[in-house]
Amino acid sequence: MANTKKILVVDDDENLVEAVKATLLSKNYAVVTAYDGEEGIRKVKEEKPDLIILDIMMDKKHGYDVCAELKRDPQFSSIPIIILTGVG
Numbered sequence: 001m002a003n004t005k006k007i008l009v010v011d012d013d014e015n016l017v018e019a020v021k022a023t024l025l026s027k028n029y030a031v032v033t034a035y036d037g038e039e040g041i042r043k044v045k046e047e048k049p050d051l052i053i054l055d056i057m058m059d060k061k062h063g064y065d066v067c068a069e070l071k072r073d074p075q076f077s078s079i080p081i082i083i084l085t086g087v088g
Helices: 014-026 037-047 063-072
Strands: 006-010 030-034 051-054 081-083
Touching: 006 014, 006 037, 014 030, 030 037, 037 051, 037 063, 051 063, 063 081
Parallel strands: 006 030, 006 051, 051 081
Antiparallel strands: none
């Protein structure tokens, strides 16, 4: 599938990551995962996803910090980011 869009899911809740991943895979998206903010930044640089689904409250690097860092970098600033968090 040459036109498959790649989505990076970054969240420290493994169950949520697996649920989102399963849903996206069923819709024929390529899915990359990361379980903290630092790993998320590394995966963005390695994988260059088309979209990022990002949690806010994480260890090592807060989601807002990940978002700000990516939006400051011209190489990654155009990647859309969806904030998905369990904070109520």
